Amino acid sequence: MSLWVDKYRPSSLSKLDFHKDQAANLRKLVQGGDFPHLLIYGPSGAGKKTRIMCTLRELYGSGVEKLRIEHQSFTTPSKKKIEISTIASNYHIEVNPSDAGFYDRVVIQELLKTVAQTQQLDSSAQKDFKVVLLTEVDRLTKDAQHALRRTMEKYSATCRLILCTNSTSKVIPAIRSRCLGIRVAAPSIDEICQILQTVCKKEGLSLPAQLGKRIAEKSDRNLRRALLMCEACKVQQYPFSETQEIPVPDWEVFLRETANAIVNEQTPQRLMEVRGQLYELLTHCIPPDVIMKGLLKELISNCDGQLKSEITQVASFYEHRLQLGSKPIYHLEAFVVKFMSIYKRFLEEGFDDMAF
Amino acid sequence: MEEDFEDRYADELEAMREMEMDFEASQRSQSQNRTALSQTGKQSHAPLTNGSQNLSITKSTATTSGLSQPKSQSDPIAALNTNGKSSSAFSGLPNGFSREPEVDGLERKAKKRDIEEMFGPLSDSEDELVIDAALPTIAPTAKRPRKLFPDASKTTDRATTSPPPSPTPEEKALAKIMLHRQQSASLAQQPAEPTRALSANSGQDTAWPAGYRRLQILHREPLGLSARITGQDGRRVYLRMKDVVGVEGKMKNKSIFKQTPGHPLRLLAVPVEMMQDDLESERHMRLVKQAQTISASINGGLSKKLGTSAGDEADDEMEDDDDTGKEAATKEKSSALWVDQYAPRRYTDLLSDDGINRNLLFWLKLWDHLVFGKEKKQRKKPKLEQQQKQAEAKNLKFKNKFQQEEQQEELDENNRPVHKIALLCGPPGLGKTTLAHIIAGHAGYNVVEMNASDDRSVEVFRNKLESSTQMQSVLVMDKRPNCLVIDEIDGAPTPAINCLLAFIKGASDNKTPTEAGTATAKKTKSKNLLRPIICICNDPYVPALRLLRQQAFVTHFPPTLSTRLAARLNEIARNNALRTDMTALMALCGKADNDIRSCLNTLQFIHGQGRVLSLALVQSLSVGQKDRHKGFFSIWQDIFKLPQPKRKQYANPHDVAAGKAKIATAADGTLGLDTSNPTSTTARFYNVVQLAQGAGDYDKLMQGIFENYLEMKFKDPRLEALNLASDWLIFHDRLGSVVARSQNYTFYRYLPYVPVVFHLLFASSSQPRLKYPNTAYENSVKQTRTQNLLSTVLSEVSPSTACFLDPRMAVTQILPLLLIILQPTFRPVNTQLFNAQEKRHMKELINTMIAYNLTYNQERSAEGQYNYVLDPNLDSVVRFSSTPPTKQMTYAAKQLIAREITLEKMRRSEAAVGGKNRDMKKGTKPSAPVKKAGPAAQSKVPRHLEKLQPKKVQDEPEKPTRDFFGRIIKKKSPGPKLADTATSTDGVDANNDPGSSQSSKAEARREQQEQLAGKLWYKFNQGFTNAVRKTVRIQDLL
Structure with a gap:
């Protein structure tokens, strides 16, 4: 509990630092007594989970903070056993069904049934429903999502669902319509700066405003990232200087190098090298869609304006294919090859123009 | 009549x-x-x-x-x-x-x-x-x-x-x-x-004596009704059958001719000629009917009969019906497969390599001493050696060693050969089984065969093994010793093969060098192997055969020589009046990969259809062509290499039938060369598709292609080929994942076409240098390792942290920075000398590390240096090959941290245990405090309130102690004991041991008298007690 991220995480709705009106709405929602299913979405590091936990605390009191990790096992129809670890309190259970891969449907069905079929014992003192918190709903298979929608209605007397996801685009409309969607937007740069300052003050450190701003900008409006970076900065060099280097995750550096390699040369040999680098990223468990996104970001920054849209389109095409397939390296490489050929054509045309 | x-x-x-x-x-x-x-x-x-x-x-x-x-x-x-x-x-x-x-x-x-x-x-x-x-x-x-x-x-x-x-x-x-x-x-x-x-x-009559007397034997099947006759020698001839009416008419004529020569003497009631006629015609009728039923069944319709040509030979048929009878009899035989019919009967008939034959025979002869009691013939040795040398010249190198060895120590102590088992291996159709049978027969053994059609469970296997090698049939007159031939052993279950091994080995292990006679006195299970066993398999590298291979005299069959096989085929064809020539036969041999069985079956098939075996027929025929099962390397080679123009190539008969070949020819502009010319696109296409289909494992095939295609020599200035190729790879992946997800294997049929694209795009005439595709595997291994590491880290993280963590986020955002955060700089001094801020930093660091369940473990590196390594080692997750090595904390610092972590963990677990004990006591409390507090609050109070009640009682003694040992560890104080006494006062419930209760009682009494004497007395059963159970804590020992 001593990373700043964890240490200074607000634990109640009233203590939240930004989106305060939203927090007020949430409190009203809890106090209103008619608590709906929630679909909370927003970019990473915007405070979705924090808000969820605050809401739960608002619902049940501090008992929610007594968490325990439970390992549950489910048996698929094909007699395969799946182990899933859940984090639960007496009042809620949190599960990441995408851990189960293809069999998430089984997990969803079984888990929800067991949770929802038991009533709260003492409904006078507590709310008469429990909460099932599903994270990374966007990575649920369609099957699982369809399995979810009937259960949501059937067991609404005893159980509420809070779904947490980055984007609603991969959540089927049937589920979206059954939930109250709450978007948690990323904090603005100023807000991040503000938070960094408060945290540093609490820690007894003095953060130069300039550095705070740089960190906030580098964090892609991801508060978690900003705080971690800030702490890493502090570990690397304290007292802070305004121009000190802000550490970034190694894989991002590596990805940038890969992108540079692609831009510098477009040959099969280079492709082979790039493939090795992509493999390395994959073996470090960097999710392929993150790699694709990162590559696109780096590549686009390297090329001319008119190419940007074309390359983005290509990237989205291959990203979609990536979701459908099962061997990410093929798709990543296909994107790289496509970029290479587009870029090469562009360069050649440029040379031709210069020749004239 | x-x-x-x-x-x-x-x-x-x-x-x-x-x-x-x-x-x-x-x-x-x-x-x-x-x-x-x-x-x-x-x-x-x-x-x-x-x-x-x-x-x-x-x-x-x-x-x-x-x-x-x-x-x-x-x-x-x-x-x-x-x-x-x-x-x-x-x-x-x-x-x-x-x-x-x-x-x-x-x-x-x-x-x-x-x-x-x-x-x-x-x-x-x-x-x-x-x-x-x-x-x-x-x-x-x-x-x-x-x-x-x-x-x-x-x-x-x-x-x-x-x-x-x-x-x-x-x-x-x-x-x-x-x-x-x-x-x-x-x-x-x-x-x-x-x-x-x-x-x-x-x-x-005299004008055409030959035409009448001699049967007209046709070598080709005539038009219309005919009888097929196969002679003893396998030759087949045809007799034209007359239409019934024609025969009838002739018979009438004939009877007249017969009558005319002389005046009948009428000595008999019936003239001799008549009787002969009768007999003859009766027999004829029988035969003709036989022939007719057969031919009718063969020819089917009667329409042909209508077209039967003239009855010239009707007479001949009648006269020569003796021959016909004989031939009809042999005809029954012809239904047998040629493979059986022309199987070699003698050693000299064998088609397989002479060296192999000799070696095996030599091995079998080594048993003679034991089985037949023959003495070794010394004079034979040099001769054998010569043979060996000849064989060696032909054979592979590793086999030479084998034979040398055998030469030196031919027989073991039991006069058995060193290798008790011969293992013949090679692709099907080389005559392995035939060789085994013939050689065993040649050496005077009675062959007992066991093959895949028999039940080969361990029990049955052992029974058969014992019965065939240790017993002899008493009922059969054949007194020859048995030789067990185990065919198709590569399909036998592993336990059965182990049983066989044990049978061989157990014998040799248990046996002291005594005669075979005493062996029978030993336990029945470990009897000596006294008879030769020949095992036959196609693939000697089946895992089950690994041990057997070491024990056995392994003989690899080289392919039969095409010329030899073709000569034999020619002989057989001649015997059966099948028209063919050597070129066609050679082509057939080549096509069947010199598979004798396949060749013969093809030949018989063609013969059965009454066709002529020509080169064109062989090339267009699908029979005789086996599934080409090639190694992956050769397939990749073929994919990345342009075919040589002269290489032989067979068209797919289905395509020929569908007229695809014609289209191809039209496209190519060459006539009839489309299939025989492997360089044409069509032929390449089909060849690669066939190869891919033969390979079966498309995923592996594609993996190999994927990892090698960039290394090929090709011209692709605009990277279009690469684009196309990667699109096809995606296609492959998509189909593959659809198949895997929906288990819908209909899509599998499209997969073999992907290699074709690569062939057409990247094939070059130079010899491709191929690598075995292991990068994907290696990477997946690495990835699972990282994943496991991550999951261990994440699963051990304390729940309050874990609820804000998920693996994706952890790996992309938290862990890389965490690793930096975990490396603050400390002065390398004792913790006691840290100032307050440093202490706070240290405490934070320790807390963080414990929250993420990290610690430093001492490890000894390869150079013998000790080092502290983060455990679990997040470095491997976070660090990349290109990132510069960051500064590491000093050994001393790490040591310090590691020690602090263990201490802190102990403290926490202690606290947790204490807390748990308290919880437990609170849970079990009700019996005691209820009596003190009175039953008033018992029933209505909710559970959590109930829990709170004893806390109040204990608060007073506990509070100072809590503060007290939270900070200072070393100091031994009565504090903890006090806490113990306070918290575990109701432990007496469980404490029934009088001795321990006595001592603890005394101690407790003394302490309580010192401080809080008499303050806590519990009513227990009939009286009051202040007895406590003393728990000794680890922190007392620290």
Whole structure:
């Protein structure tokens, strides 16, 4: 509990630092007594989970903070056993069904049934429903999502669902319509700066405003990232200087190098090298869609304006294919090859123009 | 007799008759009279002109049958006109009618009916018809029939009384006798004319003696009805079969010829010739019927029979029916497979490599000493050595070692060869099984075979093994010792093979060097192996055979020589009159990869179809072509290499049938070369598809392609080929994942086309350098390792942290920075000397590390240096190959941290245990405090309130202690004890041991007297107690 991220995480709705009106709405929602299913979405590091936990605390009191990790096992129809670890309190259970891969449907069905079929014992003192918190709903298979929608209605007397996801685009409309969607937007740069300052003050450190701003900008409006970076900065060099280097995750550096390699040369040999680098990223468990996104970001920054849209389109095409397939390296490489050929054509045309 | 004949033929000819009936019905309506007249006219006309013409008429009518009848009818009409009325006017109308040989019974009956209507009742007997038939040729006078008629009608009377369709033999015989007598009488009466006719006939007879006497054997199947005859030597010939009617007609003629030579002496009631005739025709009938049923079953329709050509050979068939019989008998045999029929029977017949044969035989002979008690022949040795050397020259290197070894220590202490088992391995169709059988037979063994068709469970296997190697049949006369041949051992279950191994080994291990006789006295399970065992397998590298391979005398079969095989095939083809040539056979051998069985089966198949084996046929044939199962490397090689123009290539017969080949030819602009020319795109396409299909494991195939295609030499300035290729890879991946997800394997069929794209895009003429595709595997291994590491980290993280963590986020955002955060700089001094801020930092660091369940472990590096390593080692997750090594904390710092972490963990666990104990006590409390607090608050109070109650009681003693040992560890104080006494006061419930309770009581009493004496007394059972259980804590020892 001593990373700043964890240490200074607000634990109640009233203590939240930004989106305060939203927090007020949430409190009203809890106090209103008619608590709906929630679909909370927003970019990473915007405070979705924090808000969820605050809401739960608002619902049940501090008992929610007594968490325990439970390992549950489910048996698929094909007699395969799946182990899933859940984090639960007496009042809620949190599960990441995408851990189960293809069999998430089984997990969803079984888990929800067991949770929802038991009533709260003492409904006078507590709310008469429990909460099932599903994270990374966007990575649920369609099957699982369809399995979810009937259960949501059937067991609404005893159980509420809070779904947490980055984007609603991969959540089927049937589920979206059954939930109250709450978007948690990323904090603005100023807000991040503000938070960094408060945290540093609490820690007894003095953060130069300039550095705070740089960190906030580098964090892609991801508060978690900003705080971690800030702490890493502090570990690397304290007292802070305004121009000190802000550490970034190694894989991002590596990805940038890969992108540079692609831009510098477009040959099969280079492709082979790039493939090795992509493999390395994959073996470090960097999710392929993150790699694709990162590559696109780096590549686009390297090329001319008119190419940007074309390359983005290509990237989205291959990203979609990536979701459908099962061997990410093929798709990543296909994107790289496509970029290479587009870029090469562009360069050649440029040379031709210069020749004239 | 002919009636009988007809009857037997009736089935076969029914269809024909029906046709003729139809025709006849139409004919009858318009010219009843004319038919009769014309028939007579024809009959009277024909013999007069010429004997040969007579034959020719019968011939033509036989061939043309029903439909040609109008023509033959019209002729006689003309003849009737020219010939005048003398012949037509005579009263023997039925004679003329009956003379017509080509018309069958039904028709005759129909006609007869007509005639009966006109001329009164006629004879129904067939015999009579014969008689009548003969007469006009000899004496076409008006007088003769009248004389004959009464006789005939006599027989008729008798015949009609008996069942009409088949007159009894007596009747037939009688009729014949009468016929003879009449004939001879007529001959006697009119010598002039008959002799002339006779001379004409005999002249004809002598003119073609060969044609009649010799059976015309055809090597090719003739058009129409024929009998197939296979000789003892395997040659096959054909006999043309006559149409029934034609035969009938000939027979009539024949009987006349036979009669004519001399005057019958009438010594016998039945003339010898007649009896011979009878016998002959009976036998003939039998044979012909046999042949006919067979040929009918083969040829199917009767339509061919209608087209049967002339009956020239009818006589021949009759005369040579002895041969026919023999051949028909051998024909039964020909249904056997050639593979069995021409399997080698002797050692010298073997087609396999001589060296191999000799080696195996030599090995088997090594057993002689033990099995047959023969002494080793010393003089043989050099000779064998010579042979060995020859074999060595041919064989592979590793095998040489084998033989050398064997040469040195041929027999072990039990006079058995060192290798107790021979293992023959090689692809199917090389003659391994045959070799084993023949060699065993050659060496004087009785072969006991065990193969995949037998049950090979361990129990059965052992039984069979023991029964075949240790026992001998007493019932069979064959007293030869057994030699066990275990065929297809690569398919046997591993336990069975282990059983076999144990059988061999157990024997050799348990056995002290004694005679075999004492071995039987030992336990039954570990008997000595006293008989040779030959194992046969296709793939010696099956995991189950690994141990066996080390024990056995392994012989790898080289492929049979094409020339040798082709020569043998040629021989067999010649034996079976299959037309072929060596080139075609060589092509066949090449196509079947010198698989003897496949070649022979193909040959027989072609022979069965009656085709000629030509080169073109072989090339277009799909038979004999096995699934080409190649190694992945050769497939990749073929994909990335342009085919050599001269390489042999076989077209896919289905495509040829579908006309695809033609399209290809049109596209190529070359004729007939599309399939034989491997460089054409079509051929390359099919070749690669076939290769891919043969490989089966498309994923691995594609993996190999994926990892190698960038290394190929190709020109692709705009990277279009690469784009295309990667799109196809995606296609492959998508299909693969669809198949995997939905288990819908219909999409599998599209996968083999992906390699084709790569072939067409990247194939080059140079030899490709290929790598085995292991990067994907290596990477997946690495990835799972990282994943496991991550999951261990995440699963150990404390729940309050874990609820804000998920693996994706952890790996992309938290862990990389965490690793930096975890490396603050500390002064390398004792923690006691840290100032307050440093202490706080240290505490934070420790807290963080514990929250993420990280620690430093001492490890010894390869150089012998000790180092502290983060555990779990997040470095491998976070660090990349290109990132510069960051500064590491010093050894001392790490050591310090590690120590602090362990201490802190201990403290926490202690606290947790204490807390738990308290919790537990609180839970169990109710019995005690309830009595103090009174039952008032018991029932209504909610549970969590109930828990709070004892806390109040304990708060007072506990509070100072809590503060106290939270900070200072070292100091031993009564504090903890106090806490203990306070918290575990109700532990007495469980404390029943008087001794321990005594001592602890004393101690507790002393302490309580010191501080809080008498403050806490619990009512227990009947009295009050302040007894406590003393717990010794780890922190007291720290």
